[in-house]
Amino acid sequence: MNTVTGYIISGRKEVARAMYSTMGRFGEAAPVNDNTLCLLLRAKHSPIEEYRFGFDCYAPERVHTHVVRHEEIGKYVSSSRPDLTYCKEIVDGHRAFSLTINAKRLIEIMQLRLCNRAWHETKALFVAMKNEVMRLDPVVAKFLAPTCCWYDFCPEHSDKRPSCGYTSSGQFVVDRAAIMTN
Secondary structure (H helix, E strand, O other): OOEEEEEEEEOHHHHHHHHHHHOOOOOOOOOOOHHHHHHHHHHOOHHHHHOEEEEEEEEEHHHHHHHOOOOOOEEEEOOOOOOOOOOOOOEOOEEEEEEEEEHHHHHHHHHHHOOOOOOHHHHHHHHHHHHHHHHHOHHHHOOOOOHHHHHOOOOOOOOOOOOOOHHHOHHHHHHHHHHHOO
């Protein structure tokens, strides 16, 4: 069973400071409202790299091996050395680890890992992470969707591999609209 606890490392204040800096207005950082944050997230504009999340996770070891393949995220795994009193052993194939990731990279990873073609255990971990982001900042969470929602087609579909059918569902329409509108 996956468990995830999320927290914000740096948030909208840092996004505002970066956004204003790109306009040459250093030191000026009016709050970033929901509408502006949506525009920045949709464009994957560089100031959203300052919005950082942390996640403490407990998931199957085979899921951990999928997570560590992603670059530009902090990955911290509990030692499993039995001679250390603070170690967290792998129990029933599950491992404890922490991740730190900025909003831009989180969107990009979620595009892959929320896909119905992703390994079901890996997808479950990322769904749990999305739920934590929903709790922390629902505006960011609505941009955490599979690639098909972003581009309005299934990149996994081919003559040899049919679509999962999600792009024909009512939920797809809802999820795609969330990304495309404020």
